[in-house]
Amino acid sequence: MSQPRNVLVTGGNRGIGQAIAEAFVAAGDTVVVTSRSGEAPDGLTAVTCDVTDTASVDAAFGAAEEIFGGPVHVLVANAGITKDGLLMRMSDDDFDSVIDTNLAGAFRCVRRASTGMIKARNGRIILISSVVGLYGGPGQSNYSASKAGLVGLARSVTRELGGRGITANVVAPGFIETDMTAALPEETQKAYKAGIPAGRFAQATEVAAAVRFLASDDAAYISGAVIPVDGGLGMGH
Numbered sequence: 001m002s003q004p005r006n007v008l009v010t011g012g013n014r015g016i017g018q019a020i021a022e023a024f025v026a027a028g029d030t031v032v033v034t035s036r037s038g039e040a041p042d043g044l045t046a047v048t049c050d051v052t053d054t055a056s057v058d059a060a061f062g063a064a065e066e067i068f069g070g071p072v073h074v075l076v077a078n079a080g081i082t083k084d085g086l087l088m089r090m091s092d093d094d095f096d097s098v099i100d101t102n103l104a105g106a107f108r109c110v111r112r113a114s115t116g117m118i119k120a121r122n123g124r125i126i127l128i129s130s131v132v133g134l135y136g137g138p139g140q141s142n143y144s145a146s147k148a149g150l151v152g153l154a155r156s157v158t159r160e161l162g163g164r165g166i167t168a169n170v171v172a173p174g175f176i177e178t179d180m181t182a183a184l185p186e187e188t189q190k191a192y193k194a195g196i197p198a199g200r201f202a203q204a205t206e207v208a209a210a211v212r213f214l215a216s217d218d219a220a221y222i223s224g225a226v227i228p229v230d231g232g233l234g235m236g237h
C-alpha cells in the first residue's frame, strides 16, 4: 500500500473528477478538488480554479498547499470541456477555448505541480484524456486534438522529469455512464454499445481505479503510458 498522499484533482467537484477524488479519499489520501465556483460536494474540499488562467492556477495550488501543509504529491488534471461542431463550421473561438482548457490548462497545472515534485524528487501526474484523442471523433477536431496533445505532454514530462522520481501518464476513458450518456435515446445508446467490445458503458469508478493505480507505489515504473478505460473501443493506443 502507498503512504497517504496529497492529491489535487482539477474539476473534481462533479462527474469523473468527483469519482476520482472520492476514490482517493476512500483510500485515506488527503484530497483537494478544484472548481470554478470554489464549491464541492459533501465530503470533498475545494479551492477555486480556472485552468485557463495562470494566476488562478497558481493561487489554487497555493491554497491547496496550505490545506495540505505541504506540496501536491499527485496531480490529476481532469478539468475539460467539449465544444463539438463540424470542421467546416467550427469557429476559431470554439477550437481555441477547448485547447486552452483541456491542453494548456493541463500544462499550467503540470508546470505548477512540478516545482514541488522536483524538490521532493517524487510525484505522480495523471492526465485525463479520452478515447477520441487517438481514435478521432467526427465533430470533435478541437476536443480530439486537445486530448491527443496530452499524450505528447505526458511523454515530454516523462523524458524531462523521469529521473527525479516523477511519472506522468494518460488515462483515456471511453463512454462513461453519466447524465449525458443516460440522456441519449435508447437506440443511440444501443448503437454505441454495439461498437464497444465490452458491450456496455463504464462507471466513473472504473476510471478512478486506473487513476489510483497509476498514483500508487506499484506503478512507479510506468510513465509516458496511455491507459485506456474504454472496454476495448479504441484498441491500438
Ligand code: NDP
Binding pocket: 010, 011, 012, 013, 014, 015, 016, 017, 034, 035, 036, 037, 049, 050, 051, 052, 078, 079, 080, 081, 101, 128, 129, 130, 131, 172, 173, 174, 175, 176, 177, 178
Ligand atoms: P463534467 O462536464 O461533468 O465536468 C467537467 C469538469 O471540468 C467540471 O468540474 C468543471 O468545473 C471543470 N472545468 C471545465 N472548464 C474548466 C476551467 N476552465 N477551469 C477549471 N475547471 C474547469 O465532465 P466529465 O466528468 O464528463 O469529464 C471529466 C474529464 O473526463 C474531462 O476532461 C473529459 O474530457 C474526460 N472524458 C469524459 C468522458 C465522458 O464520457 N464523460 C469520456 C472521456 C473523457 P466547473 O464545475 O467549475 O464547471
